Amino acid sequence: MNTKPVYLVDDDHDVRDALGLLMLAHGYTVRAYANGKDFLDSLEPDSEGVVVLDVRMPGLSGLDVFDRLLQSDSELIVIFLSGHGDIPMAVQAVKQGAFDFLEKPCSEQQLLEKINDALEVVTGRQSLRGSQQEADKRLATLSPREREVMERVLAGKLNKQVADELNIAIRTVEVHRANLFAKMGVRSALDLAQLLARRSGV
CATH class of the missing domain: 1.10.10.10 (Winged helix-like DNA-binding domain superfamily/Winged helix DNA-binding domain)
Incomplete structure (x- = not known):
């Protein structure tokens, strides 16, 4: 079981259900949201994990949500789900620090591999922080x-x-x-x- 959550943010109910069930079936802890505001409101300052984020949503778009995460120096890793017309925007987001983007519809295997890769980055950051803290203790x-x-x-x-x-x-x-x-x-x-x-x- 992966202990760090995967946040799924998509306004399409059917997509949320399908992807949420897929992730649960593969052992991920899933938290699903229908819009960006609800997602952002749920976060703690030190939240960690992976965000699978739709680009086009009413209210806050995926790019708006990503900008807010950047402004708050969030540790969350973002994977964008984008339609064909959103690809230039998604590419720009990757340049700004998003982990990757997937074009809808994407294969289940492709999505799971990206999530797994992103969670490995989360784990690596935890390990690095652990070694930093240990070094600090020794220096003291x-x-x-x-x-x-x-x-x-x-x-x-x-x-x-x-x-x-x-x-x-x-x-x-x-x-x-x-x-x-x-x-x-x-x-x-x-x-x-x-x-x-x-x-x-x-």
């Missing part, structure tokens, strides 16, 4: 001196250079360096740099 355990040593180690400086800059013994640098690596859970300066790069989303 460093002493001020260990942080000073870390900055210089990341700059590629040798123990002797670090000792000279901080006016401490080389042996003291070695101890701080060993403690630093142990607390951060790394074995080398390269490992440390990669860990902090992931934390920064690089």
